[in-house]
Amino acid sequence: MANALLSVRNLSVQFTTYGQTNPVLKGVSLDVPARSQIALVGESGSGKTVTMRAIMGLLRSPPAKVTGGEIFYDGRDLLTMPDRERLKLRGTAMSMVFQDPMSSLNPVFTIADQMGTILKYADRRLGRSRNGRERMARVHEVLGQVRMRDPERVARSYPIMLSGGMRQRVLIAMALLSEPRLLIADEPGTALDVTTQAQILKLLKDLVEERGLALLMITHNLGVVRETSNYVYVMNKGVVVEHRPTAELFEAPRDDYTKALIAAVPRLTGGTSFGKAGAAA
Amino acid sequence: MSAMLEIAGLTKLFPVRNGFGRKTGDVRAVDDVSFSIEKGKVYGLAGESGSGKSTIARMIMGLARPTGGDIRLDGHSIIGETGTRAYGRKVQMVFQNPGSSLNPRRTVGQSIAVPLAAHGTPAREHRQRIAELLEMVQLPADFALRYPHELSGGQKQRVAIARALAVAPQLLILDEPTSALDVSVQARVMDLLVDLGRQLGLTYLFISHDLSLMRNFADTVGVLYLGKIVETGATASVFEAPQHDYTRLLLASVPVISAEEEAMRPKIPLIDGEIPTAEQLIALRAAVSQRIEK
Numbered sequence: 001m002a003n004a005l006l007s008v009r010n011l012s013v014q015f016t017t018y019g020q021t022n023p024v025l026k027g028v029s030l031d032v033p034a035r036s037q038i039a040l041v042g043e044s045g046s047g048k049t050v051t052m053r054a055i056m057g058l059l060r061s062p063p064a065k066v067t068g069g070e071i072f073y074d075g076r077d078l079l080t081m082p083d084r085e086r087l088k089l090r091g092t093a094m095s096m097v098f099q100d101p102m103s104s105l106n107p108v109f110t111i112a113d114q115m116g117t118i119l120k121y122a123d124r125r126l127g128r129s130r131n132g133r134e135r136m137a138r139v140h141e142v143l144g145q146v147r148m149r150d151p152e153r154v155a156r157s158y159p160i161m162l163s164g165g166m167r168q169r170v171l172i173a174m175a176l177l178s179e180p181r182l183l184i185a186d187e188p189g190t191a192l193d194v195t196t197q198a199q200i201l202k203l204l205k206d207l208v209e210e211r212g213l214a215l216l217m218i219t220h221n222l223g224v225v226r227e228t229s230n231y232v233y234v235m236n237k238g239v240v241v242e243h244r245p246t247a248e249l250f251e252a253p254r255d256d257y258t259k260a261l262i263a264a265v266p267r268l269t270g271g272t273s274f275g276k277a278g279a280a281a
Numbered sequence: 282m283s284a285m286l287e288i289a290g291l292t293k294l295f296p297v298r299n300g301f302g303r304k305t306g307d308v309r310a311v312d313d314v315s316f317s318i319e320k321g322k323v324y325g326l327a328g329e330s331g332s333g334k335s336t337i338a339r340m341i342m343g344l345a346r347p348t349g350g351d352i353r354l355d356g357h358s359i360i361g362e363t364g365t366r367a368y369g370r371k372v373q374m375v376f377q378n379p380g381s382s383l384n385p386r387r388t389v390g391q392s393i394a395v396p397l398a399a400h401g402t403p404a405r406e407h408r409q410r411i412a413e414l415l416e417m418v419q420l421p422a423d424f425a426l427r428y429p430h431e432l433s434g435g436q437k438q439r440v441a442i443a444r445a446l447a448v449a450p451q452l453l454i455l456d457e458p459t460s461a462l463d464v465s466v467q468a469r470v471m472d473l474l475v476d477l478g479r480q481l482g483l484t485y486l487f488i489s490h491d492l493s494l495m496r497n498f499a500d501t502v503g504v505l506y507l508g509k510i511v512e513t514g515a516t517a518s519v520f521e522a523p524q525h526d527y528t529r530l531l532l533a534s535v536p537v538i539s540a541e542e543e544a545m546r547p548k549i550p551l552i553d554g555e556i557p558t559a560e561q562l563i564a565l566r567a568a569v570s571q572r573i574e575k
Contacts, residue, residue, distance in 0.1 A: 043463040043464070043465060044434075044463055193329035193330055193490065194329065194490055194491075194492070194531065194534045194535060195329065195530055195531060195534040197534070197536075198533070198534035198535075198536070201536070220463065220464070221464075221536060222464070222538045223493075223535065223536025223537050223538055224536050225538075226536065226537065226538050227536045250538050250539060260465060261464065261465060262538065263468075264464045264465040264467070264468040265464055265493070265538055266468075266471075266491075266493040266494045266496065266497045266498075267493060267496070267497070267537075267538075267539065267541075267542055268492065268493045268496055268520065268532070268535055268537050268542040268545060268546070269496075269539075269541050269542050269545055270496050270497055270516075270517060270520070271497075272493075272496075272497040273497075274468070274471040274472050274474070274475040274497065274498065275471075275472050275474075275475030275476045275479065276472065276476055
């Protein structure tokens, strides 16, 4: 898909640690068309996080090295463009919702401080300027968009004064500050209770739909895949083993690994039998 | 059928102190909780953070002292007896994160030897017993010489299970035993727990927030909310016909992977917006207690 908003082509990444070189991504390709909701699912060690980091340009080199492939955003290859150009896209046109609201927020600054700083530097990279009052207005606006009932109060708060769900929503607000076209979400809500996680996923889905964003959801949870995406890539050991429309994947998985993964998920309806004698009992 | 564990009116209050250390009130972490587990059965306690599920486990283990109520193990009250060696031989616990519940400076064998030594197994029998325990959890005997950092998450959790089984307990408390594991590894650890339960006739108290897992493992469930059990019953009936609003909310929140599961999820709006403040929670609590009394 040449016209996808984000297109990863045959990406290979290796890590060199203690003199040993290991391939971590072995030719990964995936497409995120504009306004689409795509999931990238895999277990620990599958390479999903490395893929996400390569897209965002967050891989530390060394030990990581991109050994092949391209990553196109809006038709331009992120891997060959000058750093200055790439900086203009990162955190602005494409931004990330991080997983752990406790470690992604600085405990000694207020939400307004942290969001204001992000906005200031995003503006500077894009050659825009806003005064402090305009920045705060934008911060309050975005906090309102993530359904905070009292954005001014939240902005004045320190992270510790907010609940886990609210902190996660602050992280979503941060990602929305510069009106991105692509949101990359790394397991949002996994650190939260199930009822709060459900709210966060619903909020994310609503936001993406009402603002016409593209969403790339990185997760290990197949339930989250089904709830938030309409097309899914399954990764195992650095390779995309299967990619299909989400509904099809759950109805009739083709790849053996995908089949095993789906079979391992306990069902709310029961009938998942554990233990050797499980089938007999 | 006789009960392995009976809990009656169990209550735990934590004092709330002001800035001067003066007591200003109590938090009812566990509020008049009663349930019992038949021998050889699995009782599932479902609840979110702050519901009191871990405090209940800690009181049964003797790691926290109940403010009120009774805990009976195999017919005997164990209030005041917890923490003794005789008690430790009957009740053991598997913790959530094997990465932090195993001592990184001890080999697997040394970790398993700690409860053996504490409960009087002669040192010359340790090697044999460790090998048996590792075999029970389907790990090779030479794992005894490895350190935790050499093992995968699933292997570490198997070691933690072997250590808990070292004293041949009757009741095993499982506190979110697979929440740190990948789903395929989780399935293998659950297989092991089910097989061990059958082989050894173990009784399990299974604590989890994962309702899909609970549905497939527990015989009976109790749904815990703000320190109270708001609903309890046979797992299938609670899941198929939840009676309490909170149970419905929990079920409605579970991400599922099939249309059949989606069909059984209650269709209620997920609470939108901010979580309740302390005052709202107190009001909510009152409403919950009223419902229970009704």
